[in-house]
Amino acid sequence: MFKVLLQFTFPDASKKEIQEVLLQCHSIHDFQTKVIYKSVQNLLAKSSEGFSTAGFDKLTPNKPYFYISNHRDIVLDTSLINVGLIDNGLITTASAIGDNLVQKDFLMALSRLNRNFLVLRNQSPRELLKSSKLLSDYMKFLLSEGRSVWMAQREGRTKDGNDLTQQGVLKMITMARGKTPLLQYIKELDIVPIAISYEYDPTDILKVPEIVAKQENVPYIKTNNEDFNSILKGALGFKKRIHIEAAPLDPSIYDQIDKEEQSDNEKLKRLASEIDKSIHSHYKLWPTNYIAYDLYHNTTQYASHYDEKELRHFERRLERRVNKENQLEIDSFLLMYANPVINTSKL
Incomplete structure (x- = not known):
């Protein structure tokens, strides 16, 4: 699988030339910029009619940010965000990914080579609490080390196109705050909402059965390799035009929420609403x-x-x-x- 990826990335290169590129990769940053960046560019050339970005020029180089975006494609969303970050001289992200998506060894290796960290699924309430706290601590650590972080606004992809931030995601992010006041901690994270927009979703029909099952209130059971097929379809399927826009929040929003709302849950609910407004208003x-x-x-x-x-x-x-x-x-x-x-x- 890895050889297939390299052949796709460097279609006109000999085996020796590909090896020379890999021998120049001494870090994840090298691998992302010399290999994955080119992989994504080739993918866009074959499966889209143009990729555009906006808003990244408003961000400060060499500064870590906490990016929260809508989520439509398993792998491509974060790949395209990182292309936008690289093009604008910004720090690339460490990105959250569900452990259900990296069951194959190839995908696990590739996710590690792209600074993905695992969000554990299907846990008991006690295990979930423990892993959520660890996840929150790790994201805090990454930011303190100067590494940007990406997380989707909700657990899993938005299947119905209705992009809404889950309050529980924000609550998990803040579990590492210790005694720091809630809004002060969130403000220090430098949250930047990102709106990702595909003119055509190549996985649209794959999402319909799950939406219908939910509306009919019946359990939806994934088929074998469903996630892997969605990854391939999302990457290789035709998307026409794609636009990604970074939409930093006004810092005064945090102080405003802190003054207006009473409980922490109400504050997180209000913040989720502000993130949604930012994503919806900048969605192409x-x-x-x-x-x-x-x-x-x-x-x-x-x-x-x-x-x-x-x-x-x-x-x-x-x-x-x-x-x-x-x-x-x-x-x-x-x-x-x-x-x-x-x-x-x-x-």
Whole structure:
């Protein structure tokens, strides 16, 4: 698998030339900039029609940040964020990843070579508390050592396109604060929300069964290799355009929340809302989002944001990917793309 990755990254290089590149890698930073960066660029060339970033120029080089983003793709989200960070001369991240996603030795090795740290799943309440505290302490340590950190705004990917920050994620992050007041500790983390937007989600149809099961209130059981297949599909599938935008919070927000709210839970709830506002307001809305909104609501409200060709292309995708006899599947697919428009309209 690793040889396949290297051949993909350096398609025109000989075995000796590839070895020479690897021999120049003396650190994770070397490996990320000399190999993974090029892997992602090749991936974007083959599976997208353009990658753009914004907001990173507002950040300070050589300063660690705590990035919190919406989460759509298992591997690509953090890979693209790090490309944006490298392009802007910023510190790359150590990134949280669920242990269920690195069951294969190749993925475990690759995750370590990209500074991933594990979030343990399927634990008892006592084990969960212990591992959460360790995780919080480790992220605090990373930041103190000058390393940026990334974590998704919620546990697992957003399947339905409705990007909302889980209060429990913020609570876990603050477990290492000791006697430091809650908002003071969070303020010192330098949280930077990031909005990640794909014009087409190559894993959209893979997410529909889980959404439908949730709506029908029935258990959803993953198939063997489902996560691995999602990783491959997300990486290699066509995404059209991609945009990532960093949206730093106004520092005064922390003082404002501290004055207004009473309990720590209320403060975290309010902070989660501010992170959501930041992500929603900086989320790049594509024609696919507007088309899905209009189709779902049977309207032409956003017709000025797309043309006939884009509409027909999306309709064909919908017809090919869902059962036209199952309205729940159709609605779930459309809302996956429409929810970002709905969230933006609420601002």
